[in-house]
Amino acid sequence: MPVPLYQAKAEFFRTLGHPVRIRVLELLQDGPLPVRDLLAEIDVEASSLSQQLAVLRRTGIVIAAREGTTVMYALSTPDVVELLRAARRILTEMLADQGILLAELRSESRR
The missing domain is CATH 1.20.5 (Single alpha-helices involved in coiled-coils or other helix-helix interfaces)
Known part of the structure; x- marks a missing residue:
């Protein structure tokens, strides 16, 4: 049975319900950034940022692309x-x- 639209919307907004995730989205507004740049702008441990990026990736709000050894994140x-x-x-x-x-x-x- 498909998920009702209101439930899907609630899940979407729950995804946005974390300050680090919002800050990541704000930083990505001007274009793709590597993790090191996001870390420089957000005062969190690398593991915490990685966790929050994973949530945003899983839900499809951000996408990740590898450029050599660097992973670039962008808004989807x-x-x-x-x-x-x-x-x-x-x-x-x-x-x-x-x-x-x-x-x-x-x-x-x-x-």
Whole structure:
């Protein structure tokens, strides 16, 4: 029996639910990078990064290609960049709304 779409979406978002994975995706927005460059930008152990890259590879969000002795990682589709941009817009709106609420609360407490 096929997995319902809502369940597949939930699995997809669970895959994105780790800070290291999000950071990897952000770094890959500008093009493929080798592991050493990802490690230089992300403050984690090599084994932890390797684990997170494996999760992203298994789900098909990133692809890996060997160039000599170097493994290059890339986003599997430019749609991932759009998803990250949408997340940024949503977060910006949410934080702006919270800022407005906070300002209202502060002005109310001064009365």
